Amino acid sequence: MLRLEQKWRSQLPTQSGSSKRTKVSAIGAYSSSSNPETPLPDEPGVDSPVRPQGSKKNKLKGKEKVQMSKDFSERKSSVVKKLSLMEDIKNVREKELLEREKEREEEKEHRAKMMAMKEQELQAQAAMKEQELQTQRYIKEMEIKAKEREMERMAKEREREMDMQILNADTLQ
8 A cells, every 4th residue: 555655656667658547545436647746636645736717727717707708898888879769769759759740730720711711712602692692682772762662653654644634625615
């Protein structure tokens, strides 16, 4: 069992070309094939040194942080883009709604003007009809008055003729 002691380990022939792993500790732990002379912490009499983190692991950690921050910034920029697009869409819709509302108001004003013009036209037509009716009434009244005068004149003329006949008859007798 001396071969397992650290003192004797350096004197053992190393199997550099071998692909087999060798047991190094009393509890049956294997050494790594790339570094068989590194003492294992579970071997008796060996203090396990506190090792610094390997450079590969540090690099991976850094890359993970960078990747996480990159992913976060990508997500953030994606969210910002989406929000910006949503804001643009909202603005376009609001603009369209305002334009439609403006068009509706203009159409209402146009209809109101057209209705006012139509009403004025109807009022003018009604006034013209009323004037025409008044003119026709006046003409009829004038015709009636003319006939009445004519009849009065004729009645007076008959009366004179009768009076003349009566006078002539009285004078003849």
